[in-house]
Structure formats: structure tokens, C-alpha cells
Amino acid sequence: MGDDIQDKNGGHPGLPGRRVTARIKAMTIWQIPLRNRVVSIVGPTASGKTALAIALARALREKGQKAEILNADAYQMYKGMDIGTAKPTAAERAAVPHHLLDIIDPAEPMSVARFQKIVRDEIVRLDALGIRSILVGGSGLYARAATDVMGLEPHDEKVRAVLEERAWQEGPSALFAELEEKDPRAAAGMDPRNVRRTVRALEVIALTGKPYSSSLPTYQYAMPVLQIGLDLPRAELDRRIGLRTGQMRREGFLDEARRLQGRLGPTASHAIGYPQMQAVLDGSLSQDEAFEQIAQKTRRLARKQMGWFGRDPRIHWLEALDPDVEAKALDLVGTADAGGFAADDGPVAPTRHHLGDIDRPGA
RNA sequence: GGCUCUGUAGCUCAGUUGGUAGAGCACACGACUGAAAAUCGUGAGGUCAACGGAUCGAUACCGUUCGGAGCCA
Numbered sequence: 114m115g116d117d118i119q120d121k122n123g124g125h126p127g128l129p130g131r132r133v134t135a136r137i138k139a140m141t142i143w144q145i146p147l148r149n150r151v152v153s154i155v156g157p158t159a160s161g162k163t164a165l166a167i168a169l170a171r172a173l174r175e176k177g178q179k180a181e182i183l184n185a186d187a188y189q190m191y192k193g194m195d196i197g198t199a200k201p202t203a204a205e206r207a208a209v210p211h212h213l214l215d216i217i218d219p220a221e222p223m224s225v226a227r228f229q230k231i232v233r234d235e236i237v238r239l240d241a242l243g244i245r246s247i248l249v250g251g252s253g254l255y256a257r258a259a260t261d262v263m264g265l266e267p268h269d270e271k272v273r274a275v276l277e278e279r280a281w282q283e284g285p286s287a288l289f290a291e292l293e294e295k296d297p298r299a300a301a302g303m304d305p306r307n308v309r310r311t312v313r314a315l316e317v318i319a320l321t322g323k324p325y326s327s328s329l330p331t332y333q334y335a336m337p338v339l340q341i342g343l344d345l346p347r348a349e350l351d352r353r354i355g356l357r358t359g360q361m362r363r364e365g366f367l368d369e370a371r372r373l374q375g376r377l378g379p380t381a382s383h384a385i386g387y388p389q390m391q392a393v394l395d396g397s398l399s400q401d402e403a404f405e406q407i408a409q410k411t412r413r414l415a416r417k418q419m420g421w422f423g424r425d426p427r428i429h430w431l432e433a434l435d436p437d438v439e440a441k442a443l444d445l446v447g448t449a450d451a452g453g454f455a456a457d458d459g460p461v462a463p464t465r466h467h468l469g470d471i472d473r474p475g476a
Numbered sequence: 477g478g479c480u481c482u483g484u485a486g487c488u489c490a491g492u493u494g495g496u497a498g499a500g501c502a503c504a505c506g507a508c509u510g511a512a513a514a515u516c517g518u519g520a521g522g523u524c525a526a527c528g529g530a531u532c533g534a535u536a537c538c539g540u541u542c543g544g545a546g547c548c549a
Binding site for chain 1: 501502503504505506507508509510511512513514515516517
């Protein structure tokens with residue numbers, strides 16, 4: 114067998130370049146072949162991804178197709194973290210089957226690699242049943258891990274712990290110096306002060322003996338996918354975030370956090386809002402201050418998400434405020450299924466102004 | 477009314493024994509492969525409350541005014 118390990122791992126791009134990509138595309142040999150094209154809905158929090166996904170699933174159902182929703186959000190996978198993560202409501206879940214919600218305990222750690230395995234298994238399982246997966250998520254890395262050619266290198270808790278201990282003892286620059294020596298290319302791609310990334314690079318090198326790819330693969334799908342992005346003006350986004358934060362407060366976010374007290378693991382404890390609620394429970398923060406902080410952090414998250422998705426040239430952007438978004442999304446799916454789009458590219462390369470700087474002053 | 481403290485970046489505050497200023501957070505932009513709602517980088521913000529005095533030179537010293545806080549009456 115001439116099976117190439119690199120390939121199995123998702124391939125490390127940057128070597129052969131565009132030409133090979135084009136050939137693979139022409140042959141449509143997918144790393145993960147599917148009968149039903151996956152639809153991935155991305156965009157900032159509070160842009161209406163869940164609502165669009167449900168509307169789309171229903172519209173497809175009317176056309177005699179089967180489509181169900183897969184959660185691609187790291188924090189909504191946790192049981193009990195409902196209000197703070199703006200999990201779809203019971204009514205929404207009743208409308209269309211949702212998968213990958215409430216699948217792990219808050220104490221458990223989540224990771225891109227683990228998520229990649231879980232979603233892909235689920236996508237394949239549903240596909241075999243003739244069901245199309247509609248992915249809904251706001252985390253760029255997770256969305257990419259689900260649909261893109263992206264092989265994750267191994268991981269070992271002990272190796273990492275040793276490196277982290279060293280970073281603590283010897284300082285980050287000592288570790289980075291070692292990385293520069295062992296893998297100059299990886300080192301060139303990251304900041305010496307970013308301990309997290311330095312540690313991971315050295316971890317991979319220690320485990321595989323091979324250099325670490327410090328940069329993300331080029332945009333290439335591992336399966337038939339259509340990505341739809343929801344865009345909206347910043348002012349409107351901020352307004353919605355404010356409203357949603359207020360709603361979380363009214364729905365009892367504080368009580369939810371009280372129930373989860375002391376049970377949040379390394380990943381779950383980083384979810385926006387929970388540390389703030391904990392501070393309220395400790396008495397070190399007032400509720401008003403806490404919710405103001407939550408809204409602020411959520412706004413920042415939204416900016417970050419817009420930046421991340423704005424860079425992906427394959428996303429087909431729709432205006433969230435457009436009254437016809439649902440119909441337009443359905444059209445996109447139809448066109449994609451008919452082979453109307455090149456496998457990896459949208460019809461129009463997205464430009465900066467798609468991403469909500471409409472309300473920029475001056476001009 | 478008297479006494480004391482106080483007014484520096486959007487916010488909380490450093491600082492200059494007199495040579496026109498910084499930090500954290502927020503904001504803008506960016507990087508990103510097993511914590512990603514993470515981690516990290518870069519940048520833009522200030523007639524140092526106002527006016528006057530002394531000084532080569534004031535945000536800093538002196539005076540007055542205005543605004544805040546506290547104590548005593």
C-alpha cells in the first residue's frame with residue numbers, strides 16, 4: 114500500500130500548493146465521502162444561527178429531505194450549562210432534532226481533537242441514515258476541525274505537565290529558545306511570550322520526533338460542505354448581546370452557576386459568565402457589575418469571531434437582518450447541491466465590508 | 477461655616493525630590509492545529525480640573541476658583 118501517513122493525518126499543506134489541491138477537487142475524492150452535503154452555519158454569537166438552522170431544517174423537510182442539527186459549540190456540550198451558554202431551548206430542540214448537546218459533564222475537559230472525532234462520527238452516522246447535518250457553532254477552530262482537512266498531532270498529559278512546570282521554573286523564554294533550536298520554522302510562526310503555544314509545540318516534538326506545524330492548514334474541506342455565514346452591523350450585534358445578557362439574568366443564570374459551583378473542569382470554567390457568577394456568589398462582585406462584564410466580554414468574543422470567520426474565503430455571507438435570509442440560505446443549499454459552487458470557493462470572495470464595519474463613524 | 481483629603485487616558489489608579497506622563501481594564505487591529513468563550517501580539521487614546529503667581533521651564537511649588545470625599549460644628 115502506498116498509503117501516505119501525512120495524508121491520513123490530514124496532510125500538511127504548504128508543500129505542493131494550489132495545483133494539487135485543484136486536482137483533488139476535480140476528482141472529488143473526499144477524505145470523508147458523504148451523500149449529503151454538510152451545511153455549516155457560522156457567525157458571531159447572537160447573530161441568529163440557531164434560528165436559521167431550524168428554519169433551514171424545516172424548509173428542507175418540506176422538500177422531502179432529512180436534516181438535523183449538530184452543535185459545534187464547545188460549551189453547549191456541557192450538561193447543566195444552559196442559560197450561560199445560550200443553549201437552544203426545549204421548544205427549539207423539539208422542532209428539529211439536535212445532536213451533541215449535553216454530552217459531557219462540566220468536570221471533563223473538552224478539546225479540538227476530541228470534538229473532531231465526536232462530530233465526524235456523528236456526521237457519518239447521520240449521513241448513513243440519509244440525514245444531512247447542519248452544523249451550528251461560533252468557534253472558528255471547532256468549525257474548521259469538523260469540516261476541514263486538519264490532522265491533529267498526539268497529546269500527552271504528562272509530557273505537557275513537565276513542560277508547563279519547566280515554563281514556570283525556567284521561564285517562557287528558556288522554553289522558546291529550545292523550540293527555536295529544535296524547530297526553527299515553528300518558532301518563527303509564534304510569539305515567544307505565548308507559553309501555551311510554545312508548550313504544545315514542544316509536546317508534539319517530544320511525542321513524534323517530527324517538527325510541529327505551527328500554522329493552520331490552508332482552507333480545504335475534508336467532505337462536501339457549504340458554509341453559510343451570518344453577518345450583521347456591530348451596533349445591532351451589541352444591542353442583541355445586551356438584550357441576551359439581560360435575559361440570562363432574568364432566567365436565573367446565577368442559580369445555574371450556584372448549582373454548578375465547584376464542578377466546572379478546566380475547559381468549562383472558562384466559559385464567559387461563569388467566573389463572573391462565581392464572583393457574585395463569593396460576594397466580590399455585584400450582580401450589576403457581573404452582568405456588565407459578561408456583556409462586555411461577549412461583545413469582544415463577537416468581534417473575535419467576526420475576525421476569524423471573515424478570513425475564511427469559502428464562507429457564503431448572508432445579512433442576518435435580511436427578511437429573506439432563510440430563503441436565501443435555502444437557495445445556497447440548492448445551488449451547492451447542484452454543484453453550483455466550486456468545492457472550496459464561494460462565488461464571490463468576501464471582502465472586509467461584509468463584516469459589520471458599516472456603522473464605522475466618519476466616512 | 478471650620479478643618480483635612482482629593483481632581484492625571486473611556487474606567488480604576490501609578491508617577492515626576494520641577495525638564496509637558498505610565499499600568500491594568502475597555503477600545504481598534506492582528507496571530508492562531510489536543511484549554512479556542514482559550515492563549516498571545518501590536519496600536520490608538522491625555523492642553524496631568526480651570527485661572528493666576530514665582531521659575532529659563534510646571535502636571536508637580538504658591539494662591540484663587542470650580543468639582544468630589546470625610547471629620548468637626
